[in-house]
Amino acid sequence: GESVGLHLPTLSVQEGDNSIINCAYSNSASDYFIWYKQESGKGPQFIIDIRSNMDKRQGQRVTVLLNKTVKHLSLQIAATQPGDSAVYFCAENPSWGGSNYKLTFGKGTLLTVNP
Amino acid sequence: EPEVTQTPSHQVTQMGQEVILRCVPISNHLYFYWYRQILGQKVEFLVSFYNNEISEKSEIFDDQFSVERPDGSNFTLKIRSTKLEDSAMYFCASTGRGPLGYGYTFGSGTRLTVV
Numbered sequence: 001g002e003s004v005g006l007h008l009p010t011l012s013v014q015e016g017d018n019s020i021i022n023c024a025y026s027n028s029a030s031d032y033f034i035w036y037k038q039e040s041g042k043g044p045q046f047i048i049d050i051r052s053n054m055d056k057r058q059g060q061r062v063t064v065l066l067n068k069t070v071k072h073l074s075l076q077i078a079a080t081q082p083g084d085s086a087v088y089f090c091a092e093n094p095s096w097g098g099s100n101y102k103l104t105f106g107k108g109t110l111l112t113v114n115p
Numbered sequence: 116e117p118e119v120t121q122t123p124s125h126q127v128t129q130m131g132q133e134v135i136l137r138c139v140p141i142s143n144h145l146y147f148y149w150y151r152q153i154l155g156q157k158v159e160f161l162v163s164f165y166n167n168e169i170s171e172k173s174e175i176f177d178d179q180f181s182v183e184r185p186d187g188s189n190f191t192l193k194i195r196s197t198k199l200e201d202s203a204m205y206f207c208a209s210t211g212r213g214p215l216g217y218g219y220t221f222g223s224g225t226r227l228t229v230v
Contacts, residue, residue, distance in 0.1 A: 034219060036221075041223075041224075042223050042224070043119075043121075043206050043221035043222050043223045043224045044158060044206070044221045045221070046219060046220065046221075049219075089157065089158065091158075101146055101148075101163070101210055101219065102148070102160050102163055102171055103150075103158075103160065103219070104160065105157045105158040105159070106157060107156075107157045108157060
């Protein structure tokens with residue numbers, strides 16, 4: 001079936017380095033993507049989102065890149081800090097703007113930032 | 116910043132008992148959701164709710180599950196006869212209508228433990 005998945009289950013980086021977390025999706029109808037951060041014992045926290053008519057979007061220290069040709073999504077975190085340590089999920093919705101905004105989540109990548 | 120509030124944070128129940136998980140979505144949001152996350156796994160969609168009715172439900176959301184919006188602020192998930200495999204984190208989410216950045220917001224979750 002169609003799904004969203006992640007290439008790397010774990011990523012360890014040094015404080016101050018840039019981090020790149022990847023996500024592959026298989027639903028070519030996916031129209032909307034969100035990256036979430038989840039800290040231990042907490043709910044998913046919205047980081048950044050992107051529509052399929054864009055290929056890049058920037059936030060504060062974060063950038064999301066979308067490559068529709070290969071159905072790949074990435075999250076770049078600049079100058080990674082210890083507080084960025086968490087599990088990161090990508091999520092997709094096939095048709096934002098309808099009556100249902102159900103999200104399908106990937107498996108998650110654990111980011112560990114070493115001081 | 117507006118929050119989705121969930122209570123209780125942790126619920127322990129005996130197998131076969133009924134549980135009700137409570138959520139207060141963000142006040143001007145229109146769409147409400149329940150998701151669950153079994154320990155170490157990805158977040159899974161259960162049900163979406165709009166205009167006082169279910170708009171979509173997953174295969175997980177069988178006859179043992181029900182949702183209700185009993186008043187203008189609360190949104191509840193009821194499990195009639197809990198099973199061991201219902202043990203998970205349950206997340207409520209809400210969103211307004213519209214495109215990017217409309218704040219698909221998750222609560223901190225209720226950890227349900229069925230013994």
